[in-house]
Amino acid sequence: MMELLAAVRPDDWNLPLLLHVLGAMTLVGALVLATASLAATWRHGSAVLTRLSFRALLWAAIPAWIATRVGAEWVADKERIPNDDPPSWVDVGYMVSDPGLLLLLVATILTGIGARRTGRGTGSAVGVDRVAAVLLAISVVAYLVAVWAMTTKPS
Numbered sequence: 161m162m163e164l165l166a167a168v169r170p171d172d173w174n175l176p177l178l179l180h181v182l183g184a185m186t187l188v189g190a191l192v193l194a195t196a197s198l199a200a201t202w203r204h205g206s207a208v209l210t211r212l213s214f215r216a217l218l219w220a221a222i223p224a225w226i227a228t229r230v231g232a233e234w235v236a237d238k239e240r241i242p243n244d245d246p247p248s249w250v251d252v253g254y255m256v257s258d259p260g261l262l263l264l265l266v267a268t269i270l271t272g273i274g275a276r277r278t279g280r281g282t283g284s285a286v287g288v289d290r291v292a293a294v295l296l297a298i299s300v301v302a303y304l305v306a307v308w309a310m311t312t313k314p315s
Contacts, residue, residue: 172238173238176235177231178231179227179230180227180228180231180232180234181231182227182231183224183227183228183231184224184303184306184307184310186221186224187220187221187225187228187303188300188304190217190221191217191299191303192300193216194212194213194217194221194271194296195213195296195297197209197212198213198271198292198293198296199293201274201289202286202289205278206278207275207278210275210289211279213271213292214268214274214275217264217271218268221264222264222265222268225257225260225261225264229257232253232257236250247313248314249309249310249313252305252309252310253309253310260299260302260303263295263296263298266292266295267292267295270288270292270295271288271289271292274288274289
């Protein structure tokens with residue numbers, strides 16, 4: 161049955177769908193990397209790991225979020241999904257990605273502050289890193305729920 165569904169999907173959906181899926185995979189990967197790096201800094205306050213987290217968020221997660229949303233809107237336009245009554249799995253995507261951007265931006269700013277503090281040696285950034293790690297962990301869980309909703313497409 162799945163081959164049949166894939167066979168009838170129009171070819172002009174391939175690029176927007178690839179952009180959406182690749183962006184989402186990159187976003188989740190960057191969030192996991194940043195979260196793991198920040199969690200590792202809890203004991204020692206490593207400047208290297210804090211910078212790694214900041215760079216993963218700034219250079220990978222934020223552009224991936226943009227690619228994910230652009231691809232999602234492009235696919236929704238191609239599929240002619242109604243704005244007034246979208247399917248529940250599309251609603252889950254919006255409910256996760258919109259607040260997810262806010263969490264991502266706050267965590268990026270906090271991680272940047274932490275990287276600056278540890279890089280200059282002006283103090284410990286462990287508290288800031290912990291808050292950012294918790295925000296990112298919440299984001300990772302929420303995005304995994306969105307991935308589940310996109311792949312299973314519950315009614």
